[in-house]
Amino acid sequence: MWYMLTMEYYSILRNDSELLSYGMKTTCTSSPVSNDEQKKRESIRFLTMSGHVGFENLPDQLVNRSIQQESSHFAHIHMNSKKVICQPIVDYIDAQFEAYLQEELKIKRSLFNYYDSRIHVCLYFLSPTGHSLKTLDLLTMKNLDSKVNIIPVIAKADTKFKIKLMSEFVSNGVQIYQFPTDDDTVARINCAMNGQLPFAVVGSMDEVKVGNKMVKARQYPWSVVQVENENHCDFVKLREMLICTNTEDLCEQTHTRHYELYRCCKLEEMENKPVSLQETYEAKKHEFHGERQRKEEEMKQMFVQRMKEKEAILKEAERELQAKFEHLKRVHQEERIKLEEKKRLLDEEIIAFSKQKATCEIFQNQSFLATGSNLRKDKDHKNSNYT
Structure with a gap:
């Protein structure tokens, strides 16, 4: 109902605007007029419109205004190529091959102690759409299979x-890894596993109680999917095929296959590339210069690191000596205070x-004087008796 009312209102407004525009731009000539009226109309000054008249949001006016405006134009539009998406993976694999090749090309090479960082297997996870293989996955796998x-x-x-999926791999020429069947010890199991490709794997870190034991599984409202149950998923088969x-x-x-193919292509590029003696000299010079700068930088970093370690050791020793000095100073201060206290008591x-000694001496003198006077009196008394 609201849509119908809006359309009616729009038609009324449109008709009114058209009539208004028509009336302002043209003069009415349908009925005959007198000379006086004609002169009055000729004396009236008409103004020409410089823009839109009426509502600015009417559809026909919006269309006319958008047509008058120039559209933006880009000369070059860069579309995202599907090949560019998988290029970082290809570059990483080639970088590991290149590192191994450079180790082989060294005069003094030690492949026995060299850490082999080449990629030996790629687990390519496909989206479980249930219909077919995606174009992006197809292009990526075609770039990686070699x-x-x-x-x-x-x-x-x-x-x-x-x-x-297997039929699409075959029809599109995607070469996936097939488990070898030429060895009699593993031919039977590998032949059976080749028929299980691609593996349907379920992973989980949660433990669910099934029976009397705890197992890693996914808990769903309708059932439990056990990770290490071959009837539920192919995780155990994939683990056995890869590790064991x-x-x-x-x-x-x-x-023997992927690295040798890369090595052959690189050697062919080196043979087909015309390089003069001067270019070789400059390349070697640049390489040695970069190696020298790298070693100098490493030595500087090592020197700075050792200096920092030595400074840290010296600071720690200085801190220990300062703490020991403070401790000895505190002990010496305490001992000095104790000695001063003992000296004061002494x-x-x-x-x-000294006071007691002086008192004793006074008492001794007094007793000595008293004794002397008594002896003199006794002597005088004796002398008087004789006479």
Whole structure:
């Protein structure tokens, strides 16, 4: 109902604006007029419109205004190429091959102690759409199948979806890793595992109680999917194939197939590239200069690091000596205070002893004088008796 009222209101406004515009731009000539009226109309000054008249949000006026404005134009539009998306992965794999190749080209090489960082297997996770392989996944796998061993992995799938993916791999020429069947010891199990590709894997870190034991599983409202149950997912099969059964074959395929292909292409580029003696000299000079700068920088960093460590050790020793000095100073101060206290007590004892000594001497003198006078009196008394 609101839409109908709006359309009616719009038609009324549009008709009014058209009539208003028509009346302002033209003169009415349908009915005959007198000479006086004609002169009055001729004396009236008409103004021409410089813009839109009426409502600015009417559809026809918006269209006319947008047509008059110039549209922005970009000469070059960069579209995201699907090949660019997988280029960082390809560059990383090539970088590991290049590092191993440079180690092989050294005069004094030590491949026995060299850390092999080449990629031996790529677990490519496919989206479980249930329909077909995505174009992005197809292009990425086609760029990677000549550089690394690809094992496709999907989150969940049924038998028909697995068969459809394998048929798309074959029809599009995507070479995934096939477990070897030439060894009699593992031929039977590898042949069976090749029929299970791509693996449907479920992962979980949560533990769920199933029966009398705790297992890693995913808890759903309708059931429990156990990670290490082969009837629920292919995680155990994938782990056995990678770690226990085909580890050596993966490394061998990487070295004899993918790395040798990369090495052959690089050597062909080096042979086909015309390089003069001066260019070789400049390249070697630049390489040695960069190596020298790198070593100088490493030595500087090592020197700075050692200086920092030495300064830290010296600061720690200085801090320990300062703490020891403060401790000895505090002990010496305490001992000095104790000695001063003992000296004060001894001085007081000496003064008291001196006072006692003086008193004793006075008493002794007094007793000596008294004794002398008594003896003199006795002597005089005796002499008087004799006479």
